Amino acid sequence: MGMYYNTIIGWAVYYLFASFTSKLPWTSCDNPWNTQNCMPVTSENFTELATSPAKEFFERRVLESYKSNGLDFMGPVKPTLALCVFGVFVLVYFSLWKGVRSAGKVVWVTALAPYVVLIILLVRGVSLPGADEGIKYYLTPEWHKLKNSKVWIDAASQIFFSLGPGFGTLLALSSYNKFNNNCYRDALITSSINCLTSFLAGFVIFSVLGYMANVQKTSIDKVGLEGPGLVFIVYPEAIATMSGSVFWSIIFFLMLITLGLDSTFGGLEAMITALCDEYPRVIGRRRELFVLLLLAFIFLCALPTMTYGGVVLVNFLNVYGPGLAILFVVFVEAAGVFWFYGVDRFSADVEQMLGAKPGIFWRICWTYISPVFLLTIFIFSILGYKEMLGEEFYYPPWSIQVGWAVTCSSVLCIPMYMIYKFFFASKGKCQERLQQSFKPDVTCGSVVPGQQGTSV
Numbered sequence: 001m002g003m004y005y006n007t008i009i010g011w012a013v014y015y016l017f018a019s020f021t022s023k024l025p026w027t028s029c030d031n032p033w034n035t036q037n038c039m040p041v042t043s044e045n046f047t048e049l050a051t052s053p054a055k056e057f058f059e060r061r062v063l064e065s066y067k068s069n070g071l072d073f074m075g076p077v078k079p080t081l082a083l084c085v086f087g088v089f090v091l092v093y094f095s096l097w098k099g100v101r102s103a104g105k106v107v108w109v110t111a112l113a114p115y116v117v118l119i120i121l122l123v124r125g126v127s128l129p130g131a132d133e134g135i136k137y138y139l140t141p142e143w144h145k146l147k148n149s150k151v152w153i154d155a156a157s158q159i160f161f162s163l164g165p166g167f168g169t170l171l172a173l174s175s176y177n178k179f180n181n182n183c184y185r186d187a188l189i190t191s192s193i194n195c196l197t198s199f200l201a202g203f204v205i206f207s208v209l210g211y212m213a214n215v216q217k218t219s220i221d222k223v224g225l226e227g228p229g230l231v232f233i234v235y236p237e238a239i240a241t242m243s244g245s246v247f248w249s250i251i252f253f254l255m256l257i258t259l260g261l262d263s264t265f266g267g268l269e270a271m272i273t274a275l276c277d278e279y280p281r282v283i284g285r286r287r288e289l290f291v292l293l294l295l296a297f298i299f300l301c302a303l304p305t306m307t308y309g310g311v312v313l314v315n316f317l318n319v320y321g322p323g324l325a326i327l328f329v330v331f332v333e334a335a336g337v338f339w340f341y342g343v344d345r346f347s348a349d350v351e352q353m354l355g356a357k358p359g360i361f362w363r364i365c366w367t368y369i370s371p372v373f374l375l376t377i378f379i380f381s382i383l384g385y386k387e388m389l390g391e392e393f394y395y396p397p398w399s400i401q402v403g404w405a406v407t408c409s410s411v412l413c414i415p416m417y418m419i420y421k422f423f424f425a426s427k428g429k430c431q432e433r434l435q436q437s438f439k440p441d442v443t444c445g446s447v448v449p450g451q452q453g454t455s456v
Contacts, residue, residue, distance in 0.1 A: 001167075001267055002298045004317040006092070007305040009260035010085035011232060012253045014062050017084075019249040026057035027240045033060040041216050041237060054237035062232070068309030071316070071399050075308035082306045088257075089299050092264055096272065097288045107265065110258040115197075117255035118204055124248065125207030134210020137220045138202050149380040150387050156377045157323060161263070163194045166330035167322070168270030175273065180353055205230070208238045215241060227390075228311070231256065268294075312393045319388045320403035324381055325410035331374040332414050338366045340438045 018025055025031060029038035031053075039050040046052075059065050068075040095106040125131055145151050164170050174183065206220075212234065213220045223234065239248045272291060276284040283290045305313050337346055343366050351357045381388065389395060395403075418437070426433035 001317075001322050002264065003302045004305045004314045004321070005260070005267075006088050006264060006298075007081075007085050007302055007310065007314055008228065009088045009257055009264070010081060010306070011062060011228070012256040012260065013084040013087060014081060015232065015236065016250065016253040016257065019246055019253060021246065024236075024240050024245050024249055025061070026054040026236055027245070029053050029056075031057075031061070033057070035060070041212070042241060046216065052233070052237055054233050054240065057236075058228075058232045063311050064308050065311055066308075068307065068312075070309055070312050070394050070396070072396055074304060074310065074313065077303055077306050078308060078310075081310075082303065085302065085306055086299065088261075088264075089295050091261060092268065093291060093295050095261070095265055096268060097291050107262065110262045110265070113258050114255045117251050118197075118200055120251065121204045121248070121255075122200070122207070124242070125204055125211070128207065128211035128214075128242075130210040130212075130214025131207035132210065133213065134206040134208065134220055135203060137210065138206035149384055152377055153381050153384065153388065156327065156374075158198065159194075160322075160326050160330065162198060163191060164263075164266055166326045166333065167267050168274065169266035172270035172273040173266070175277075182354060184350070184354055184358070205235070208235060212238050227315070312395075315390065315393060316395065316399065316403060317406070319385065320406045322410075323388065324378075324385065324407045327374060327378040327381055328411050329414070331371060331378055334366070334371040334374060338371065341440070343367050 027040075029040065034053065034056050035051065037049065037051045038053055038056050039046050041052045041054075043050075062081070064078060126135070160166055174181075174186075177183070209220050209223050212223045215238075216223065235252065236249065239245050239252060242248055272287070272294070276287055276290070304310065305317070307313075343363050346366070347357045347363065421437045422433050426436040428436070
């Protein structure tokens with residue numbers, strides 16, 4: 001994920017630097033990168049065949065994707081884009097090199113600043129003409145879309161990427177808590193704030209979409225785009241038509257950068273913490289050097305996403321990287337803990353920490369609802385992978401095979417460890433090996449005084 005996610009943050013950095021000018025470069029069509037089809041969205045002659053200045057700025061200036069032929073020929077690395085992404089990696093390094101001591105201080109800024117910007121953008125958005133129609137469109141449910149499996153897959157992906165289950169982020173950061181920390185309260189607060197933040201961001205986005213529909217004299221569903229197009233084309237397009245556009249552009253892309261850095265911090269810290277804990281002498285004592293080498297390796301692996309055809313690879317990795325694998329990983333986590341370790345044992349562990357057992361609602365969710373729902377979403381994701389890729393880019397047949405290999409690189413780690421545990425880490429007959437495989441590792445020390453391990 002780090003191989004492409006930081007590239008998206010790099011795009012935002014490119015936009016941020018491009019905003020420091022008296023006139024935003026995606027405002028007009030008189031730039032060297034514009035084509036004859038370019039036409040401002042405010043023009044009365046604007047049609048579906050025309051392209052907006054914001055779209056051409058993103059595709060022909062930032063990405064220069066017209067110089068590539070998709071995954072078949074991606075072209076060389078674009079230097080300015082590579083420099084922006086390198087700057088992102090430098091920020092990430094100096095935020096993570098000291099562990100939670102350094103990351104914790106940075107997160108106070110990167111976590112709270114987006115809320116300030118969101119509120120400012122919301123106040124500005126609702127004051128625009130047509131904003132009420134956008135908000136009405138946002139809040140009006142279309143129940144028939146619940147029959148579409150892609151809606152459920154997108155919803156699940158949104159939760160996984162925003163809340164972070166399955167990536168190890170929550171496990172890594174919570175491992176620094178005290179044993180009797182109120183994890184129940186923290187889980188409720190974190191989940192609630194996450195969903196409310198997404199809900200608030202919806203008002204910010206759709207108020208502007210309503211404004212753009214009003215400017216273009218069209219319906220809202222014809223204005224919006226999915227994915228990067230919404231953030232790097234539609235919203236900048238709207239900003240360009242506002243008074244004080246330079247200011248709004250700067251704070252908007254600053255918000256995107258801080259939000260992206262937060263996700264990067266969490267994902268990488270999960271991996272770094274796990275490896276430092278597993279190998280305290282080799283890696284833990286040399287954390288600064290290890291983080292430097294790790295980020296340098298990820299940056300080199302990310303270079304293909306900074307080529308002229310990099311946007312195709314970014315979308316490709318988004319689907320075949322964490323997009324499919326994370327659903328399987330979270331299902332296995334849920335099944336492993338609540339079906340094999342047992343919801344009763346898990347509830348007893350929680351009681352040991354908090355002094356009270358989880359209620360029947362949580363036990364039913366853990367045992368039945370969550371695992372079954374996750375498995376269903378995962379199956380539908382596999383069956384509808386072509387729909388997840390979208391129709392914007394062409395993917396040659398060989399790339400689909402590579403994509404499944406990328407997915408398996410994460411997914412196969414789980415059954416491979418199961419095989420190792422059964423054949424090499426267990427002793428006795430087949431049934432005895434199976435029983436040992438499903439028991440907690442007795443070498444894991446307990447934080448409870450007088451208790452040797454977690455084996456039951």
